[in-house]
Amino acid sequence: MDKNPCFCSQDPEVRKGPWTVEEDLILIDYINHHGEGVWNSLAKAAGLQRTGKSCRLRWLNYLRPDVRRGNITPEEQLLIIHLQSMWGNRWSQIAKQMPGRTDNEIKNYWRTKIQKHIIKRSESEMSDLVNPPSAASASTDHHGVSAADATGIAYSPPSDRGCRAEFTFSPPPAAQVPDDGVFWSVEDLWPMQSLISGTGHDAQFYPL
DNA sequence: AACAGTCTCAACCGCCGTAAG
DNA sequence: CCTTACGGCGGTTGAGACTGT
Structure with missing residues (x-):
């Protein structure tokens, strides 16, 4: 968990930074087939080298189909x-x-x-x-x-x-x-x- | 055209609340 | 009750885009 951030931050298997198109597609495809679930497990099961938090954030803020972006009325x-x-x-x-x-x-x-x-x-x-x-x-x-x-x-x-x-x-x-x-x-x-x-x-x- | 300054926004960080064991 | 794991939240950062000079 993030109360022990050293593990994650030093884990070479965990990617950080901007998401690639490939990662986006993997996450979308996985959630479309399996739905949202335990994010840490989801990240591993989907084969993403991301933390569960990162996956959740990416999905909620960017990939979710009902997200409207830009043009604040x-x-x-x-x-x-x-x-x-x-x-x-x-x-x-x-x-x-x-x-x-x-x-x-x-x-x-x-x-x-x-x-x-x-x-x-x-x-x-x-x-x-x-x-x-x-x-x-x-x-x-x-x-x-x-x-x-x-x-x-x-x-x-x-x-x-x-x-x-x-x-x-x-x-x-x-x-x-x-x-x-x-x-x-x-x-x-x-x-x-x-x-x-x-x-x-x-x-x-x-x-x- | 080149550079500097400013703005935007995706992503990360760290804390907190809660559920499960 | 305590510990652990996780989700969720608000604050912050930094890279790239944009604008002005």
Whole structure:
């Protein structure tokens, strides 16, 4: 087991790193014929020089037939933000609410697309405290819509109580999805104004 | 065209909970 | 009850892709 990682990491029979097409085919073929089972046994029985964990991860995050990859929709973006604000980093739980999406994908999306904006906004807010922006400059996005009104998402920086930062979220109207089918970027969705004046009440971070 | 910086995401690591013996 | 084996989870890493200069 992995509480004795030295055995596995020093085992020359165990492969690491990116999966090859051949390995993928072996795993898919084996699971198609025998189903998912005890992963360590499965890896050996299939003739894969991989750990059971590695096989499980590869199957769940990549090879499973119902996995949808890429093109996170605006609705999914908002759902991720909403669920993350309710549950925190319970990625597997969030993934269960989003059929076809994996916890790994959601986690990566959050960290690369959303969390980045939290940090940026926190930094800009800190600078705004020193150099306050004009009221008009932050009130609309480039679609000409109030960002806070459009998304209903609001962010409040950490309080002096030592709690985590808070999001608030109210479901946006369906009209926010563009007719041309082009996905909105996080920049489009991000509620710039609300960073300063969040007013929603639906959800918030739980203190750690 | 070449290089540097940034971003994305597949995969690994380590911890925890639980079931079985 | 204790130990072991395993699955599951969240955090992190690093290689390759992409973008800007």
